[in-house]
Amino acid sequence: MPRMTRTESQARTRADLLATARDMFLADGYAKTSLERVAEEAGYSKGAVYSNFRTKSALCLEVLALIHETKFTEVTALLDGDDTLEARLERFQGWAERTLGDVGWTMLEFEFAIVARDDPALQAELVSSLGLMRGTVAGQLQMLADSMELKLPLPAEDAATAVLSLGLGLGIQRAVDPALPARLITDAIRAMLRGGFMA
Numbered sequence: 001m002p003r004m005t006r007t008e009s010q011a012r013t014r015a016d017l018l019a020t021a022r023d024m025f026l027a028d029g030y031a032k033t034s035l036e037r038v039a040e041e042a043g044y045s046k047g048a049v050y051s052n053f054r055t056k057s058a059l060c061l062e063v064l065a066l067i068h069e070t071k072f073t074e075v076t077a078l079l080d081g082d083d084t085l086e087a088r089l090e091r092f093q094g095w096a097e098r099t100l101g102d103v104g105w106t107m108l109e110f111e112f113a114i115v116a117r118d119d120p121a122l123q124a125e126l127v128s129s130l131g132l133m134r135g136t137v138a139g140q141l142q143m144l145a146d147s148m149e150l151k152l153p154l155p156a157e158d159a160a161t162a163v164l165s166l167g168l169g170l171g172i173q174r175a176v177d178p179a180l181p182a183r184l185i186t187d188a189i190r191a192m193l194r195g196g197f198m199a
Contacts, residue, residue, distance in 0.1 A: 017043050022063045026104030030111045057122050072136045079144050089186050096182035101174025134160045150173050166175040
């Protein structure tokens with residue numbers, strides 16, 4: 001097996017640190033996870049962590065971006081296809097039941113938002129991240145509407161804000177009370193699409 005190049009080795013180190021940090025942030029939360037513990041758990045020196053991530057908040061931002069990318073990829077795959085709207089929403093419903101209210105993810109998002117409250121630079125990063133999330137959801141809703149030859153009853157960006165707000169709020173509530181039905185978000189998307197009209 002050929003030896004890894006320096007660039008490949010650095011990329012692997014970074015990926016290992018991100019994966020370890022993701023697991024630790026989700027299991028223990030933001031406050032209890034230190035860069036030193038991430039380094040130890042991943043089997044690297046503290047220097048390896050600091051050379052890849054300036055601060056714990058920078059590491060957490062990348063972890064959250066990775067989680068968001070994974071979740072949105074899952075949803076896009078579920079909503080894609082040429083079957084009926086109901087079949088796609090049924091697949092999305094299963095995902096929402098499994099995902100919305102996941103305690104580790106939900107609490108990490110919430111805890112990190114609190115940390116960013118008194119840090120203008122970090123808050124700006126979160127605003128940017130939220131904008132990316134909103135844009136992704138808008139794209140997913142527009143794709144779904146277009147595939148059904150429907151026109152959304154409101155701009156895709158506004159529809160995305162409504163769906164994302166419901167999803168985040170429902171996620172927090174379900175983290176506390178898992179008995180709450182995740183179908184509320186599916187019903188909202190269904191109602192939004194049915195409130196549209198043929199393009």
